[in-house]
Amino acid sequence: MxxxxxxxxxxxxxxxxxxxxxxxxxxxxxxxxxxxDLAKGHFTVPTHAWGRFIGSVVG
Structure with a gap:
């Protein structure tokens, strides 16, 4: 990307x-x-799931 x-x-x-x-x-x-290590690439996550993940580690 x-x-x-x-x-x-x-x-x-x-x-x-x-x-x-x-x-x-x-x-x-x-x-x-x-x-x-950018050579390993990236993975993708649906925006709503990422928001829930961030909310669980921040909150």
Whole structure:
């Protein structure tokens, strides 16, 4: 997804090996990838499921 606007997690640090990036790939799909190893690609999650996941770890 070369045109996707990927955003690094605010919990990721420059020296941290656990860096996650997300991007809205379509109106109902979120992409998730490891920013330290882009060659592995990404996986996709429905937007509503990603929202529930984030709500469960934040709340």
């Amino acid at each position: 070369p045109d996707a606007a990927w955003s690094k997690s605010s919990y990721s640090a420059p020296t941290d090996d656990n860096c996650v990036e997300t991007a809205r790939l379509h109106h109902d799909v979120v992409g998730v990838r490891d920013s330290k």
